Amino acid sequence: MPVVLVLGWAHGHAEARLVEQYSIALQAQAFTAMFILLPVAAALAAWEAGAIRPVTLAKVPNVVGTTRQLFRAIAVVVGLAIACLTACYLTIAGLALPNAAVAVPGFAVMVAACLLGGAVGLVIPRVVAVPVCLTLGYVFMVFPQAWAPYWLRDLNGTYSGCCAVNETLDPRATWAALIFAAALALTALMLASAAKTIAKILASLLLATVALAAAGQVAGAVAPAPVVARHASLICQRADVTTFCVWPEHQTQLGHLLTVGTRVIRSWRIHGLAAPSLFTEGTSTNGAVFGTRSEASSQDLVGALVEAVSPPFPACAATHIYAGETHRQLVGEWLLAASGYGQPATDSVVSHVLRTSRGAQIRWLGMQVRETEKCGSARSAP
Amino acid sequence: MLRFDKVSFAYRRRRNVLIDVSWVVPSGRSVLLGPNGAGKSTLLKIGAGALKSQVGAVTLDGALSSRSSARKTYLRNVSWMPQEIVVLPGMSCRECVAYHAWLKGLGRSASWDAAPALLDIVGLSDRLDEVASSLSGGQRRRLGLAQALVASPKVLLLDEPTAGLDPAQRARFRQTMHDVVARFETSIVVSTHQVDDLVDAFDTVAVMNRGEFVFIGSVADFMHLGDSAGGPLERAEAAYSALVGADV
Numbered sequence: 001m002p003v004v005l006v007l008g009w010a011h012g013h014a015e016a017r018l019v020e021q022y023s024i025a026l027q028a029q030a031f032t033a034m035f036i037l038l039p040v041a042a043a044l045a046a047w048e049a050g051a052i053r054p055v056t057l058a059k060v061p062n063v064v065g066t067t068r069q070l071f072r073a074i075a076v077v078v079g080l081a082i083a084c085l086t087a088c089y090l091t092i093a094g095l096a097l098p099n100a101a102v103a104v105p106g107f108a109v110m111v112a113a114c115l116l117g118g119a120v121g122l123v124i125p126r127v128v129a130v131p132v133c134l135t136l137g138y139v140f141m142v143f144p145q146a147w148a149p150y151w152l153r154d155l156n157g158t159y160s161g162c163c164a165v166n167e168t169l170d171p172r173a174t175w176a177a178l179i180f181a182a183a184l185a186l187t188a189l190m191l192a193s194a195a196k197t198i199a200k201i202l203a204s205l206l207l208a209t210v211a212l213a214a215a216g217q218v219a220g221a222v223a224p225a226p227v228v229a230r231h232a233s234l235i236c237q238r239a240d241v242t243t244f245c246v247w248p249e250h251q252t253q254l255g256h257l258l259t260v261g262t263r264v265i266r267s268w269r270i271h272g273l274a275a276p277s278l279f280t281e282g283t284s285t286n287g288a289v290f291g292t293r294s295e296a297s298s299q300d301l302v303g304a305l306v307e308a309v310s311p312p313f314p315a316c317a318a319t320h321i322y323a324g325e326t327h328r329q330l331v332g333e334w335l336l337a338a339s340g341y342g343q344p345a346t347d348s349v350v351s352h353v354l355r356t357s358r359g360a361q362i363r364w365l366g367m368q369v370r371e372t373e374k375c376g377s378a379r380s381a382p
Numbered sequence: 383m384l385r386f387d388k389v390s391f392a393y394r395r396r397r398n399v400l401i402d403v404s405w406v407v408p409s410g411r412s413v414l415l416g417p418n419g420a421g422k423s424t425l426l427k428i429g430a431g432a433l434k435s436q437v438g439a440v441t442l443d444g445a446l447s448s449r450s451s452a453r454k455t456y457l458r459n460v461s462w463m464p465q466e467i468v469v470l471p472g473m474s475c476r477e478c479v480a481y482h483a484w485l486k487g488l489g490r491s492a493s494w495d496a497a498p499a500l501l502d503i504v505g506l507s508d509r510l511d512e513v514a515s516s517l518s519g520g521q522r523r524r525l526g527l528a529q530a531l532v533a534s535p536k537v538l539l540l541d542e543p544t545a546g547l548d549p550a551q552r553a554r555f556r557q558t559m560h561d562v563v564a565r566f567e568t569s570i571v572v573s574t575h576q577v578d579d580l581v582d583a584f585d586t587v588a589v590m591n592r593g594e595f596v597f598i599g600s601v602a603d604f605m606h607l608g609d610s611a612g613g614p615l616e617r618a619e620a621a622y623s624a625l626v627g628a629d630v
Contacts, residue, residue, distance in 0.1 A: 050471075054468045054470060055470070055485070058464055058466065059432055060432065061431040063485065069485070
């Protein structure tokens, strides 16, 4: 178990390094330790429950029912699994208050998997039950990531697609995993019951189908990542006539952003461009939306501001060949050069434009922006 | 007192194994005789609550075995030792007995504490910490007896407890049964088709054939049926043959 714990922790830690220091994202990545912990825990539960299989096979009636026997047999494994998952969680996500939407499905699926592993250990011999649980547990945790429909990946209690700093976990993904965990637990109890084996297996298959349908109903619209827009308070600060708003995770960047942003916007104004009065990381109808990250350099911040004021991709770009791509690049190059932070190549189009008058530059820019809205012929189906 | 009242039972799609069987299990040691297929094991399973009779009722001190409110009390007071003794893999004798005590509703620490005394009664105190699966056939039966005794049951149903044992092991097991009756004031029913040592080992004889009782009475009455034969064993065999006839 210590080896498994280390492997699980290493996996979760590697995933967590890919996301920002955003609490919910770190927590979600910490739970990817389950990719390794869950199959092993289920197999261990099958092994432990297999020890009491002779009692259930003998069909000696007892005061204590099979379900309680199963609970007792796997109690240590469940405790170990929860302890390992908690250890991974705390060391990867930190000591912050757990986000229930992330943590509850993770723990619920882990406990349900142990129950199901134990029930399998009661029904079939240990030598078969253990490899079956290891294999199916691994398939359940890993393969849905590559399967369609997308919501299948939201059922195993890990949300590796959660979350960029402007996103939060979709509650439907939480509910889908909880429904599926409940179905796993019910299936386990059904298998552990005194009913005939064929009846148990048929009932379990029926329950699994109903659970998949119910979870699919809840999570069907959650795609491709289990996230929704984040609605949290932004931290805003004003410099000159421009306000900059960032997520709390980027608060340390705000001073740097104000310095760089003020300089960029002044420079744009000198070139005749009227920059928006609001740059925000949240959603906005009248301001420019940008995104930054912790440890962003000045160049990164300028790039984010350039992208924020660049024309958006037109809707037709999703279905047609995007004819405006080159013009969009030219706009970006001009914005960067005009910001004072970039120098275009000496013989480039933008370099030539920058040598013209302010009015000519703005007219050229307007023409390029209009071209960015155009699409070509429709893309052929793959 | 355990009472079978007009009990009938058939396994699925087969002829009736028990037909309108009524029996009040007397206190002390009873032996349930009969040829293979007579219905002895089925009757004990119904008595233990492992099977439900399709017709009739089974009661312990007036309480129906099938009534859910009385079920736990019934199962605690009626213990059954099946032919195949349940030995849990990797567990010691003490752990096996303690686990069965927990199954009968005792607390975990009480179960653990009770196990050594029970193993002492069945003569396995020197095997307390030994892995149960390493025990011989006779020792396993005695372990099964300890497991059946954990809740101090009022009735103990033993299904073929001496089948497959050598004469010395059988004698040892009978002595253990004798000690158990003396200590626990338990009614014991032993199903078997061996008639040796009836006089010393049992108080009452019940004989089944083809799903019905053909004799219920004292050992002395049973032996009278074989009066024409010589020694006790021959008389018992003659009485048994007279009752079950061509089915032997």
